Amino acid sequence: MKKRIYIAYTGGTIGMKPSASGFVPVEGYLTDTIANMPDFYHDDMPDFEICEYSPLIDSANVSPDVWQTIAKDIHSRYDEFDGFIILHGTDTMSYTASALSFVFENLSKPIIITGSQIPLSQLRTDARINLLNSLYIVAHHPINEVCLFFNNYLFRGNRTTKQYADGFDAFVSPNHVPLLEAGIEIKKYNKLPNIVYSDDLVVHEIEVKSIAILHLFPGLNWQVLDNLLKSPLQALVILTYGVGNAQQDKQLLETLKRASERGVIIVNCSQCLKGAVNMKGYATGHALSEAGVISGGDMTTEAVIAKLYYLLSQSLPYEQLVTLFQTDLRGELG
Ligand code: ASP
16 A cells, blocks of 8 residues: 655745746646656655645745644644655755754654755756655655655754755754665664654644844954844844853853843854853853853754744743753754
8 A cells, every 4th residue: 555645845946947037936837847757656656745835935935934834734634644745945944844843742754854956847956866765765764753855864854954055965964863864775873663652743833933143253242232132032042152152251241141030041052063062161151051041952053943933932931941942852952
């Protein structure tokens, strides 16, 4: 019996058509292109249904509303299909993968998000290989979580980040091994059993919240931080040096302390791609934790933003939110 897979096409390069002003998403174009590619109908491939969203968007336009739409859509088709593929632009793919990982609790079916750097209809496209492998893996090697497939690797979605603007190996998972590699064989890195939850799927709300990121650099004028904190911020992510260090500046520390005391969640995330924040490592990091800043651990910035949106959408008391933020909820934190 062939498995049935639901493909949600949200937009992105994968289904775009060349136009005078560059690639643009065009309704029906992806579905028609696939219909003319025999590989997708090979005996070993699952049956699939494509749902094209309207409007199709460039993923630069993704927002929590779009995550909510995708989540509701998958939820409404959850019992009908064995697995799900989300076709999405690469620019914000890691944000969407991270957000959906939090939105779906007790997920007992595989979801793979993929896309491409060159549209499916074009010569030298990477879309064909990304989509064929995603369909094959979701049907024959399911992993019941929100995954991201790109350039022959299946990653845990909330561990990924886009590293390469115009290369085929657009995504990396800096702090977590890939889940699978599609080589001559499909190689599984993680021998853990595929979890099927006895509790029903829960689909959580995720809404726009007031969050900002401040990237530290030598000589940053603290007036900028002051102004940022004058806005009605709920959370501030500071991108620090190395294991979570910042300049030991009295004004900075006092400003952060005042903000955290009035309930702004302040997260310390490293500018480094690999490794984890450790505020006990140096005095410069320790001073931040004394000012009420909490650790982002080894989470990607995308996962941090998505987790903040998710937790802030639950209207939790400050202490509980801070505890949950620093707890591994969906494999996003090492
Ligand atoms: N700008 C496109 C998008 O993210 C890029 C891509 O799909 O690769 O929708």
